[in-house]
Amino acid sequence: MGRICLWGSGLVVIAILLVIIGLLVVRGGGVISWEFLTSTPKGLYLGMEGGIFPAIIGTVSLVAIATLTAAIPALLTAIYLVEYGKASPLAHVINFVIQAMIGIPSILIGLFGYACFVVTLGLGISLLSGGLTLAIMILPTLVVLMRDALQAVNDDYRLLGESLGVSRRYLLQKIILPVASPHLLSSILLAMGYAAGATAPIMVTAAVVMSRGSVSLLNPVMALPFHLYILFSQHISLERAYGTAVVLVLILLALNLFSLYLRNRYGKRVAFYD
Amino acid sequence: MACDRKDIVLKWCGKVCAIGSVLVLLSLYVFIAGESLPIWWDAGILPLLLGKEWQPLGESPQFGFFTMLVSTLWSSLGAMLIAAPLGICCGIFLAEYAPGWLSAVIRTVLHILTGIPSVVYGFLGASVIVPWYERVLGVPSGESLFCASLVLSIMVVPYIVSGTYAAFKAIPLTYREAGYVLGVSKLYITTRILTPLAGRSMVSAVTLAFGRAAGETMAVLMLAGNTLTLPLTWFSKGEPLSALIALEIGTAGIGSRQYQALFAAGLVLLLFVSSINFAIYYCNSRGRS
Amino acid sequence: MIKIKEFTAFYAKKQVLHTITANFNRKDITALIGPSGCGKTTLLKSINRTAELQQEFRATGSILLDGQDVYHGNDPAAVRRQAGMVLQKPIALPLSIKENILFGPRYYGVRDKVELDTVVTTTLTKVGLWNEVKDKLNSPASELSGGQLQRLSIGRILAVNPKVLLLDEPCSSLDIKSTQLIEELLVELREHVTIVIVTHNLMQAKRLADQTIFMSAGRIIEYNATALLLEQPQNQITQEFLAF
Numbered sequence: 001m002g003r004i005c006l007w008g009s010g011l012v013v014i015a016i017l018l019v020i021i022g023l024l025v026v027r028g029g030g031v032i033s034w035e036f037l038t039s040t041p042k043g044l045y046l047g048m049e050g051g052i053f054p055a056i057i058g059t060v061s062l063v064a065i066a067t068l069t070a071a072i073p074a075l076l077t078a079i080y081l082v083e084y085g086k087a088s089p090l091a092h093v094i095n096f097v098i099q100a101m102i103g104i105p106s107i108l109i110g111l112f113g114y115a116c117f118v119v120t121l122g123l124g125i126s127l128l129s130g131g132l133t134l135a136i137m138i139l140p141t142l143v144v145l146m147r148d149a150l151q152a153v154n155d156d157y158r159l160l161g162e163s164l165g166v167s168r169r170y171l172l173q174k175i176i177l178p179v180a181s182p183h184l185l186s187s188i189l190l191a192m193g194y195a196a197g198a199t200a201p202i203m204v205t206a207a208v209v210m211s212r213g214s215v216s217l218l219n220p221v222m223a224l225p226f227h228l229y230i231l232f233s234q235h236i237s238l239e240r241a242y243g244t245a246v247v248l249v250l251i252l253l254a255l256n257l258f259s260l261y262l263r264n265r266y267g268k269r270v271a272f273y274d
Numbered sequence: 275m276a277c278d279r280k281d282i283v284l285k286w287c288g289k290v291c292a293i294g295s296v297l298v299l300l301s302l303y304v305f306i307a308g309e310s311l312p313i314w315w316d317a318g319i320l321p322l323l324l325g326k327e328w329q330p331l332g333e334s335p336q337f338g339f340f341t342m343l344v345s346t347l348w349s350s351l352g353a354m355l356i357a358a359p360l361g362i363c364c365g366i367f368l369a370e371y372a373p374g375w376l377s378a379v380i381r382t383v384l385h386i387l388t389g390i391p392s393v394v395y396g397f398l399g400a401s402v403i404v405p406w407y408e409r410v411l412g413v414p415s416g417e418s419l420f421c422a423s424l425v426l427s428i429m430v431v432p433y434i435v436s437g438t439y440a441a442f443k444a445i446p447l448t449y450r451e452a453g454y455v456l457g458v459s460k461l462y463i464t465t466r467i468l469t470p471l472a473g474r475s476m477v478s479a480v481t482l483a484f485g486r487a488a489g490e491t492m493a494v495l496m497l498a499g500n501t502l503t504l505p506l507t508w509f510s511k512g513e514p515l516s517a518l519i520a521l522e523i524g525t526a527g528i529g530s531r532q533y534q535a536l537f538a539a540g541l542v543l544l545l546f547v548s549s550i551n552f553a554i555y556y557c558n559s560r561g562r563s
Numbered sequence: 564m565i566k567i568k569e570f571t572a573f574y575a576k577k578q579v580l581h582t583i584t585a586n587f588n589r590k591d592i593t594a595l596i597g598p599s600g601c602g603k604t605t606l607l608k609s610i611n612r613t614a615e616l617q618q619e620f621r622a623t624g625s626i627l628l629d630g631q632d633v634y635h636g637n638d639p640a641a642v643r644r645q646a647g648m649v650l651q652k653p654i655a656l657p658l659s660i661k662e663n664i665l666f667g668p669r670y671y672g673v674r675d676k677v678e679l680d681t682v683v684t685t686t687l688t689k690v691g692l693w694n695e696v697k698d699k700l701n702s703p704a705s706e707l708s709g710g711q712l713q714r715l716s717i718g719r720i721l722a723v724n725p726k727v728l729l730l731d732e733p734c735s736s737l738d739i740k741s742t743q744l745i746e747e748l749l750v751e752l753r754e755h756v757t758i759v760i761v762t763h764n765l766m767q768a769k770r771l772a773d774q775t776i777f778m779s780a781g782r783i784i785e786y787n788a789t790a791l792l793l794e795q796p797q798n799q800i801t802q803e804f805l806a807f
Contacts, residue, residue: 002461006371009363010380013435016428017383020390023398073291080288087618090292096555097296103482103551104302104544105489107516111523111540112302115309119528136298143295156654162613163650164723165643166670167281174666179657197391200491200516204523225393225492232397233496241401245394256389 024249028242036243041210041227048237052244054210058127058221059196059251062206065131066138066195071188074142081143082150083158083168083176101140109137110201118205128217130206137201138191145187149180182266189259193252199225224248306544310537313337322538328502330522330532337535339542341504345419345512346543349494350487352423352508353430357487358480361431365438365476370464381439384432392429396496399425404497417499419512425493430483437479441472478554485550489543491516515543564589564757565610565727570624572602572609574617579605581781582624587727587774592749592758594772594789596765598804602781603761607729610759611646612639629726644671646727647720651735653712655704656719660687660696663704663715667723682722690718691748710741714748721752728752730760734767746771765805769793777801 035051042050077094085091113133123129153176161171177184207226215221224244231241314322317337325338368377403424404416445468453463469476499511500521513521519536526532565587572580580602587593595603608614610626612633626633633642644667656663664683665673673679683700687693692714696707704715713733720728730749734742749758749771762768768775768789775789777796785792785801796802 002465003371005363006367009360010367010372010376012360013364013380013387013431014383017387020387020398023402073294076284076288076291077295080285080292084285084288085292090289094292094296097299099555100548100551101295101299101302103485103489103547105491105516105547107489107491107520108302108306108540108544111519111537112305114523115305115537116301136302139295139298156650156652157656159613159650160654160656160719162616163611163643163648164667164670164720165640166667167278167640169278169281169284170670172284174658175656193389197393199391199393200520203520225391228397229393229492229496232400238401241397245397249390249394252389252391253386256386260385 024246028246031239031243032246052227055222055224055227057215058223061127061215062130062134062223063192063195066134067192069135070139070142074139075146077143078146078150081147098140098143106137106198107200110204113201113205125220126218127206127221130202133201133205134195138195142191146184149183149187153180182262186259186262189255193255197225197252306537306540310534310541313534313538326504335531339539341502342513342515342518345505346488346514348419348505348508348512349422349514350484353426353487354484357427357431357434361434362438362476365435369439369442384435388432392490392492395425395429396493400496417497417511418509419498419505420509422494422497425497426487426490430487433483434479438476441475442468445471481550481554485547489547491520495520515539564629566627568625570626572622575619579781583783587757587759589757590753591773592753592771594768594775595761596768596775597778601778603778604731607731607761611643611648611729644723645725646729647725648729649716649733651732653709653716655712659701660704661700664718664722686718686722689721690714710737713745728756728758732761
């Protein structure tokens with residue numbers, strides 16, 4: 001009896017993924033075409049026909065802003081935690097806080113983004129509001145991943161640097177950062193994937209059903225996850241919703257796989273996801 | 275450490291960013307608490323928490339999120355009911371029973387599952403599970419907290435498996451050997467010896483998953499039915515806190531009562547999830563020392 | 564060159580060195596011997612201030628390096644430049660052989676290409692690696708053998724012109740031939756730098772050291788010219804240790 005439960009659970013998990021992939025491919029594969037990827041939504045109810053190009057661009061822009069905003073501060077924070085402040089009381093506080101932030105539901109980050117960027121700073125529903133909100137969402141994850149990347153660098157190098165009397169900055173520049181860079185890049189890709197799939201935060205700060213103007217920082221944007229939500233919940237086009245889901249999942253899969261590849265190729269074998 | 279100027283600059287930049295990150299988090303709490311303060315003050319804590327009516331746009335607006343709280347609990351606890359056994363079994367299976375190649379395959383599968391965004395889960399659940407549910411049970415509308423729980427459980431199962439797997443892998447081989455030399459079956463060893471040892475970590479993993487499920491927005495938005503009546507059973511429709519906020523914040527007038535009430539709901543959710551995380555953190559650090 | 568005076572050290576509550584007093588003279592090789600855990604590595608690390616990198620290190624007393632107090636009022640990095648340390652395990656920086664040598668000099672501001680090339684040539688010649696690597700200066704240092712790497716490590720330190728060379732069991736992971744090469748190197752180097760070497764190998768101490776210090780449980784038990792200490796140990800503890 002116990003055996004059945006155990007083996008069964010493994011089978012269930014595999015089955016779940018197969019079902020998901022199957023559904024996406026079968027129901028969504030048909031709609032994917034060059035036209036779908038490069039044209040704008042059309043039709044009586046926008047999205048019934050046409051493509052999802054603006055949503056793709058919107059997602060790319062949001063992710064770009066989020067990554068550009070969060071990456072450097074995250075790296076500097078990680079550098080401080082590993083190289084300079086290790087074991088200091090400030091580091092303990094920061095580690096604790098960062099850990100706490102990771103569990104915060106994304107809708108609340110969206111709420112904060114709404115209150116802070118859209119309303120208080122007056123940016124309105126815009127690419128900038130959404131991008132900054134996403135940046136806040138991915139910041140703690142990035143810090144943890146980058147911190148781990150730096151810690152994975154052989155400590156012997158630090159010992160060597162100390163005994164030669166060179167500064168940490170020099171060691172970082174010449175040795176630690178180059179060695180850690182594939183792992184750091186992999187962290188960034190993972191965070192990008194996380195930002196690309198997030199719906200709740202951008203729903204309230206950036207996304208609209210159809211964007212009129214060109215892509216600019218203060219205009220609202222379309223985004224893939226939100227577009228998927230609208231296509232489905234407004235009963236506009238089930239087929240195109242599946243297509244959007246396929247595109248979104250493929251983008252995320254590509255980011256995750258590349259990230260995994262970088263880590264495995266250049267570092268230790270990757271354990272379970274962290 | 276040598277103190278050349280560039281080094282000092284780097285160190286201070288790092289420190290500033292680190293402190294900045296902490297400030298961002300604190301400001302999140304402060305903002306949400308602050309925006310909701312007026313209504314906490316005026317309407318009172320208990321009426322908000324326990325009020326069953328939510329009518330922001332009525333003649334005399336009512337703001338009570340008891341219904342939403344109950345919905346949140348139904349959906350996330352329900353998800354645990356499904357995910358915990360499945361996840362723990364799978365974790366134990368991967369750690370103790372599965373051959374190496376199968377274990378690697380399943381772990382990869384789980385890794386891929388965590389990479390799928392919540393909106394896709396919600397979408398698939400709503401376009402597949404709900405119609406199926408409607409067909410099988412003959413109900414006109416399949417959206418329910420049960421369906422939400424079902425999808426939520428799939429979303430959090432990987433995390434339970436991961437925690438359980440790590441917990442079992444961390445148990446030294448000697449415990450298993452001690453069982454073998456007594457001639458008992460593997461199942462006996464696993465259930466009687468190893469599970470108690472891994473107990474704390476497993477509870478921690480499940481609790482963490484519970485927190486995640488409670489905070490999830492998109493999946494419940496598309497599956498729970500979004501009605502404002504008190505859900506009396508698992509199979510009722512409901513509107514968890516996260517869905518409430520997502521649906522109404524865009525249309526709430528800035529600074530209005532409704533706006534403040536939504537922030538109040540956000541605060542409740544925030545405190546709920548945070549206290550779960552702190553509890554786990556506290557238990558883990560206690561366990562370590 | 565190095566004068567240690569009543570130096571006492573603690574790691575948290577545990578006392579690891581008890582009022583050590585010793586002198587290491589210029590152009591001398593001094594060996595530190597003793598059973599495991601006697602504090603010889605700690606003493607070594609105290610000289611170049613890497614002991615304090617481990618948590619909760621406290622010390623009293625003084626260590627003078629060429630007349631300057633190593634601890635009070637001095638920048639640890641400057642001390643470490645003057646007293647370079649070679650570790651037990653040979654480590655290659657993930658750079659080319661040439662860049663490994665130049666790692667220190669570049670930090671200290673040497674820019675001129677001619678000067679950099681000179682440093683590489685001189686240093687590699689000094690450690691006896693020049694002929695072996697002159698054709699592959701730009702290849703990764705990780706390709707070198709253990710013995711070569713250890714010589715490279717010594718070279719890395721010599722490139723910043725230290726006054727003292729501290730070695731912590733540098734040959735313990737090397738084969739006999741490499742050990743021999745390193746020992747010959749150290750004998751040549753003593754003209755230029757004061758050398759202190761921690762070793763488990765009594766024969767090595769005999770071969771290399773002018774004076775030997777025997778330590779046990781954080782104290783100096785006996786301290787004499789090597790030949791005298793090894794052949795006619797005065798102290799009973801020393802005698803017991805050497806009897807092995």
